Amino acid sequence: MGAATASSDEGDGLKRFDRVFDVGADDVDELGHVNNAVWVRWVQDIAVAHWRAVAPSTLLDAVYWVVTRHEVDYRANVGPGARVIAETWVGDAPKGARFDRFVRFADVDGRLLVEARTTWAMVDAATGRLRRIRPPDIAFLS
Numbered sequence: 001m002g003a004a005t006a007s008s009d010e011g012d013g014l015k016r017f018d019r020v021f022d023v024g025a026d027d028v029d030e031l032g033h034v035n036n037a038v039w040v041r042w043v044q045d046i047a048v049a050h051w052r053a054v055a056p057s058t059l060l061d062a063v064y065w066v067v068t069r070h071e072v073d074y075r076a077n078v079g080p081g082a083r084v085i086a087e088t089w090v091g092d093a094p095k096g097a098r099f100d101r102f103v104r105f106a107d108v109d110g111r112l113l114v115e116a117r118t119t120w121a122m123v124d125a126a127t128g129r130l131r132r133i134r135p136p137d138i139a140f141l142s
Helices: 036-054
Strands: 004-008 015-022 063-074 083-090 098-107 112-124
Touching: 015 036, 036 063, 036 083, 036 098, 036 112
Parallel strands: none
Antiparallel strands: 004 015, 015 083, 063 112, 083 098, 098 112
16 A cells, blocks of 8 residues: 545545555456455545544544445456555535545546445444534544
8 A cells, every 4th residue: 555645625625535555466356356345445444544634633532434335336447566546535514423435546547447435424432323423523524
């Protein structure tokens, strides 16, 4: 894996977060390209990295996130040794305890490889129950 950066996107005002993934031999299936389960793992990896990069320290131990839905569209394949650039951002404002996160993966030439929309829910670490997302909790949106 490579470097990660957080940046603001002028177009929609939402923070975007980038990360580079290098395709290793263990990421490739018998068809010679990145396995579908690896793409989903990378969706999780970039989401967690984004949260850790922008969340207030008071929330890092107080809450955790769980995925309630993945929607993944596979557009193209890459094999071992490839470099994949991932970009993620949060869509609309959260509703209750949930929000949608978008992830886009492209190769170094900008060719779209995979797009994902995932729904996440915030869970209170002390109680294990869903927790409504309040304005102070959504530092990753602004």
